[in-house]
Amino acid sequence: MPMTQTFTDDDLVRYLYDEVNEDERLEIKESLRSDRSLRKSFEEMKEAKSLLDGFTMKAPEHVVSRILHASKNLQSA
Amino acid sequence: MNKTSLNDSELLSLYIRGNEGAFEELLNRHKNRVFTTIYLIVKDRYTAEDLMQEVFIKVISTIKSGRYNEEGKFLPWILRIAHNLSIDHFRKSKRYPMIVMEDGSSIFNSIEFSEAPIETEHIKQDTYNLLKSFVKDLPDSQREVLIMRHYMKMSFQEIADATDVSINTALGRMRYALINLKKRFEQTQNAYDTNFYRR
Numbered sequence: 001m002p003m004t005q006t007f008t009d010d011d012l013v014r015y016l017y018d019e020v021n022e023d024e025r026l027e028i029k030e031s032l033r034s035d036r037s038l039r040k041s042f043e044e045m046k047e048a049k050s051l052l053d054g055f056t057m058k059a060p061e062h063v064v065s066r067i068l069h070a071s072k073n074l075q076s077a
Numbered sequence: 078m079n080k081t082s083l084n085d086s087e088l089l090s091l092y093i094r095g096n097e098g099a100f101e102e103l104l105n106r107h108k109n110r111v112f113t114t115i116y117l118i119v120k121d122r123y124t125a126e127d128l129m130q131e132v133f134i135k136v137i138s139t140i141k142s143g144r145y146n147e148e149g150k151f152l153p154w155i156l157r158i159a160h161n162l163s164i165d166h167f168r169k170s171k172r173y174p175m176i177v178m179e180d181g182s183s184i185f186n187s188i189e190f191s192e193a194p195i196e197t198e199h200i201k202q203d204t205y206n207l208l209k210s211f212v213k214d215l216p217d218s219q220r221e222v223l224i225m226r227h228y229m230k231m232s233f234q235e236i237a238d239a240t241d242v243s244i245n246t247a248l249g250r251m252r253y254a255l256i257n258l259k260k261r262f263e264q265t266q267n268a269y270d271t272n273f274y275r276r
Contacts, residue, residue, distance in 0.1 A: 010248035013255075017226060019233060048255040051262075052227050055208050059112035063126045064104060067133040071100050076093075076141040 007031070012042050016049060085151040093140060104133070107152055111159050114228045117220065118163035119170075120213045128166060132159045156229040164221075211261040219254035222247055 007028055014020050015028045032039045080088060080102040091099035111132065116125040136155055139145050147154040212220060218240075225236045233251070237244040 010245055010252060013248045013252045014233065016255075017233070044259045045252065045255040048258040048262075049227070051204070051208050051258070052223070055113070055205055056109045057113045057116055057209075059108035059129060060126055063112075063129050064108055066130055067104060067137075068097075068101055070130075070134055071137045072097055074137055074141050076095065076143075 009041065012038075012045065016042070016045055089140070089145075089151055093145070100137075103151070107155065110152075110228060111155060114156055114224055115159050115163045117212055117224050117228070118160070119167050124166065124170075125163075128159070128162055132162055135162075153230070160225070160229060207262065207265060208258070211258050214261070215254055215257060219250045219257065222250040223254040226251055 007024065011020070011024065011028065015025065020028065032042055080091075080099060083091075083099075083102070085103060085106075088099040088103045092103065108129075112125060112129050115128050115132070116122065119125055119128065132155065135158055212223065215223065221240065222236055225231045225239065226233065231239070233244055233247050237247040240247065
């Protein structure tokens with residue numbers, strides 16, 4: 001008998017970002033294992049998240065220097 | 078003293094007592110995350126630079142005047158300031174400036190990326206240039222949730238509260254943001270494949 005799916009696609013987002021409780025985690029994990037279509041949707045979101053994980057921009061050094069200079073020149077109360 | 082082994086709260090305590098080296102460590106630790114958050118909101122390099130300076134001047138003033146009371150949650154505090162100032166600026170300007178250099182190339186080509194753990198430099202640069210443009214092209218509501226969750230590390234409930242929507246709406250926006258990014262990459266990859274194999 002197939003398991004009744006009680007979660008939504010939005011719950012997959014919570015799962016992806018680790019905002020589910022243990023019961024939810026187990027249910028979703030099991031569904032991902034057995035439902036190919038669901039797994040495909042999840043993998044697509046996971047790939048996008050992985051790209052974002054590696055993406056940070058470098059703060060310009062001249063801005064960093066100005067900030068450090070400002071801190072040194074500002075007196076504490 | 079090895080400042081890199083101290084946590085944010087410890088560095089902050091040192092800074093409050095006048096140790097500028099502690100502030101430098103804090104700044105270097107978080108500067109890229111703050112800059113990325115600002116840039117993805119305002120979508121303009123020069124504006125992001127100005128705002129980053131403004132954010133940290135505000136941070137420095139608050140700390141040095143004895144008004145800091147975030148109980149150790151230093152990074153979330155800075156990111157909130159960065160987000161709020163950036164959103165204010167974005168709403169006031171309501172435009173997407175594209176700065177072009179004399180040779181016709183975009184100013185965005187000169188933005189450097191932090192180290193990323195994949196493949197060769199060339200592929201990495203192409204990938205992140207694409208990602209940057211795709212994030213900028215997202216609808217404002219999707220981009221905002223993506224920035225808040227992924228870069229500011231707010232929970233979806235906190236995002237829902239901050240943006241005055243239901244948590245389901247916040248989750249839906251994030252889902253569509255991720256799906257849209259993936260689709261854009263796929264479309265780009267398909268276009269590359271077609272061109273490569275064309276006779």
